[in-house]
Amino acid sequence: MPNNFALGNEKPWSRRQLLKLGLAGAGVIGAAGLWQMLNLQSKSIVKVPPLDMEAPDDGTNPMKMLRDFDYGTVKQENGRTIREFQLTAGTSIIKLNSAVSYNIWDLNGRIPGPTLRAKQGDRVRVLFLNKAGHSHSLHFHGVHPAEMDGVRPISNGKATIYEFDAEPYGVHLYHCHIEPVTRHIAKGLYGMFIIDPPTPRPPADEIVLVMAGYDVNDDGHNDYYAFNGSPHHYMDHPIPIYQDQLIRLYVLNIIEYDPVVTFHLHANFFDVYRYGMSMTPSEKADVITMGMAERHILEFAFRYPGKYMFHPHQDAIAENGCMGQFEVVAQSKSQKTVNNS
Ligand SMILES: [Cu+2]
Numbered sequence: 001m002p003n004n005f006a007l008g009n010e011k012p013w014s015r016r017q018l019l020k021l022g023l024a025g026a027g028v029i030g031a032a033g034l035w036q037m038l039n040l041q042s043k044s045i046v047k048v049p050p051l052d053m054e055a056p057d058d059g060t061n062p063m064k065m066l067r068d069f070d071y072g073t074v075k076q077e078n079g080r081t082i083r084e085f086q087l088t089a090g091t092s093i094i095k096l097n098s099a100v101s102y103n104i105w106d107l108n109g110r111i112p113g114p115t116l117r118a119k120q121g122d123r124v125r126v127l128f129l130n131k132a133g134h135s136h137s138l139h140f141h142g143v144h145p146a147e148m149d150g151v152r153p154i155s156n157g158k159a160t161i162y163e164f165d166a167e168p169y170g171v172h173l174y175h176c177h178i179e180p181v182t183r184h185i186a187k188g189l190y191g192m193f194i195i196d197p198p199t200p201r202p203p204a205d206e207i208v209l210v211m212a213g214y215d216v217n218d219d220g221h222n223d224y225y226a227f228n229g230s231p232h233h234y235m236d237h238p239i240p241i242y243q244d245q246l247i248r249l250y251v252l253n254i255i256e257y258d259p260v261v262t263f264h265l266h267a268n269f270f271d272v273y274r275y276g277m278s279m280t281p282s283e284k285a286d287v288i289t290m291g292m293a294e295r296h297i298l299e300f301a302f303r304y305p306g307k308y309m310f311h312p313h314q315d316a317i318a319e320n321g322c323m324g325q326f327e328v329v330a331q332s333k334s335q336k337t338v339n340n341s
Contacts, residue, residue: 046203049240049329060094060111062233066207069194070114072124083118083166084125089132089176089189096224096231096321102216104188105132105176111229112210112254113191116174118166120195129159136184139177140193141293143167151177169197171250171276171295186215186222186256192295194250197279204248204299205241211263211290211312211322213255222257225312225322234324235309243305243331249298250276253290261312261322262289265300268308273297287313302328 051063072083092106107113118124130136137160139150144164154160175181176189192208212229213222224231241247249270253261264287271281272288276297288296302308309325311318 046205047242047245047331048205049242051240052237060229062228062230063237063239065110065112065115065228066209066239067205068115068208069117069206071117080123082125083122084127085114085116086127086129087113087138088129089136091132094229096214096216096226100216100224102214105134105136105184106188107191111188112212112252113174113189115192115194115208115250117194117196120166120169120198122166124162124164124166126162127159128154128162130154130156132156132189135178136176136189137178138162138174138189140164140174141172142193142195149177150174153178166195168277169195171252171297173252173254173293173295175254175293182256185254186213190254192250192252194276199279201248201279202246204246206248206250207239207241208250208252209310209324210252211255211261213257213317213322215257220257222255222317223320225255225317225320227322227324231321232323238307238325238327240327240329241302243328244301244303245331246299246301247326249300250295251290251298252295253292255292255317255322258314258317260289260291261314261317262287263298263310264313265298265310266308267304268300268302270298270300273299302326304328305330 048067070085072085075082075084087107090106090109091103092109093101093103094111095101104111126138128138133156135153135155137150137152137154140162142164148162148164150162172193172195174191174193176184178184192210209227212226214224214226215221216223227234251263255261269284269286272283272285274282274296281299288298305328307325307327309323311323
């Protein structure tokens with residue numbers, strides 16, 4: 001295992017450590033940095049209502065996760081643009097409700113792990129440090145050489161580097177691939193991996209929703225379900241969005257034990273970009289069926305203010321936590337004018 005090495009407890013990894021590993025680049029912001037800047041600028045004309053950031057007291061923060069994208073650190077090395085990410089696996093306890101707590105494996109202290117975001121053609125470098133007590137790995141969906149497939153165990157206290165070109169564009173995911181994989185995923189080691197197309201999509205309020213399940217008594221059946229880690233959070237704290245604002249949902253189904261779920265949006269229809277691998281929608285729907293690890297871009301805007309639910313149409317799954325709502329906030333005429341200018 002030539003790619004393994006032990007690291008100390010420093011966080012974030014120091015420049016000295018990276019230099020030792022030959023990982024410190026020139027730090028020049030090139031085309032990829034510019035793309036990221038333009039991406040963020042185009043978002044500035046998108047209207048996003050203020051967020052109620054009240055978080056559960058266990059370290060999860062579903063409100064922050066909605067619009068939180070990790071673009072990594074951009075570097076230039078030998079004429080190539082590198083996008084470098086750091087992911088550390090750890091352990092933590094989350095509260096599923098006022099009575100039930102659950103031990104999970106996390107990535108960078110959160111469940112799901114960070115939403116990593118690159119542009120097609122970037123060189124992606126992921127520094128993975130395992131501090132979660134068992135052997136783990138990170139397997140990325142996408143196209144890459146066999147040695148970067150992330151199925152080799154990285155034991156506790158060890159680190160490795162996954163490096164590959166970001167292709168093809170779309171909504172992908174990453175997850176631990178150590179057996180039993182079902183358990184390693186269900187305990188929390190997963191996240192979304194977005195590769196943006198060469199020409200950016202139109203400006204929109206972009207939101208991440210990851211559906212997951214929790215089997216707290218280890219009987220092979222989920223007892224609770226969640227969007228972005230916390231059961232029922234978006235029911236109790238609706239996601240504010242603006243009326244007539246284009247919403248771009250990145251939705252991932254990472255629910256283990258249930259072979260398939262649906263995603264249903266109330267009082268609306270959405271354009272479906274399957275796997276995010278197209279610039280034109282394949283269909284319009286208000287329910288989409290998603291097998292394990294399926295993920296799509298769903299786009300819509302709400303015509304009328306008010307609260308609207310979203311959930312899998314398997315009601316038992318919804319009722320046990322995988323349920324939330326949007327709160328559509330009316331835009332004043334002046335705001336609309338600004339938005340359309
Ligand atoms: Cu694992």
